[in-house]
Amino acid sequence: MTKTPPSPEAVAAWARLMRVSRQLVEKTEDALKAEGLPPLGWYDVLHELAESGEEGLRPFELVDRVLLAQYSVSRLLARLEADGLVEKLPVSDDGRGQTVRITPSGRETRRRLWAVYGKAISELMGDKLSAKELEMLAGLLGRLRDPPIME
Amino acid sequence: MTKTPPSPEAVAAWARLMRVSRQLVEKTEDALKAEGLPPLGWYDVLHELAESGEEGLRPFELVDRVLLAQYSVSRLLARLEADGLVEKLPVSDDGRGQTVRITPSGRETRRRLWAVYGKAISELMGDKLSAKELEMLAGLLGRLRDPPIME
DNA sequence: TCTATATAAATGCAAATGCATTGAATGGAG
DNA sequence: CTCCATTCAATGCATTTGCATTTATATAGA
DSSP states (O other): OOOSOOOHHHHHHHHHHHHHHHHHHHHHHHHHHHTTOOOHHHHHHHHHHHHHGGGOBOHHHHHHHHTOOHHHHHHHHHHHHHTTSEEEEEOTTOTTOEEEEEOHHHHHHHHHHHHHHHHHHIIIIITTSOHHHHHHHHHHHHHHSSSOOOO | OOOSOOOHHHHHHHHHHHHHHHHHHHHHHHHHHHTTOOOHHHHHHHHHHHHHGGGOBOHHHHHHHHTOOHHHHHHHHHHHHHTTSEEEEEOTTOTTOEEEEEOHHHHHHHHHHHHHHHHHHIIIIITTSOHHHHHHHHHHHHHHSSSOOOO
């Protein structure tokens, strides 16, 4: 248990991290909205589902991957389903569960989201730092992760 | 206008940044909740008001500083006022505006928030990286800021 | 001065979120 | 087999957010 107050360096890095991450998200969301596209959260889910292929994923697997609360995923999937971007299939060996699979329309939406999202990443990160610096940044952030990544 | 897709390094750094920043916020919010304290956003506002001293700040000045929407600040201030943590004073030379000042109770709440918040920063940032690394992290993040900081 | 435009702050309404709980099904202990 | 604790997913309700608009005042222009 840490008793001493945080070092000035820690506070400065924290403040930067908080401010920058919010700025980046906000700008990206703005870019998506400007194109009439759904929010960032939709991309994450569609991405995971696209990666998982035809088998799809169980909602609880999605919860682990996208770092959202169970009820958030439940409702997000309901919206995605209402929009025809995913479909829910009963799963044979577990009557409680379902498998969620991305639809062709979902893949198309993901593609369009990526066109904007990827561009935002290029402009907001890729263009600002060199490859070496980006790796260094990722490395430092990895050490803050839970669990930490020691490269 | 960037046409090419983002580099793998940029995507990796972006993903880390998004994930880590959300984890850190979530853990900090959890710690505050566990102590029965209000959310992080309250700290930011109370902090700015504490810094501004007895003169207080106009709501629109707060909007610039805390990176929130105008209506968010308006409502947050209403809650802070309802809790007696700030007070709103009419401002003589502009009938539209008001000046918001932190109350003694607000200073006390800020202090209690900081006890938990500062501890979180120590544990989640300060303890994970050296001072040199923290400075490097802040430096890299500064280049992503808008406007960028070139140290 | 009178009018138009701009700025400060609040608010109505719809949508999203957080929290706790529920319904449904499973799996293990006895 | 029966019962109970556990897991998967959805939902009711209160709070918060986002968006657009409103109210009120201030400032600039004709």
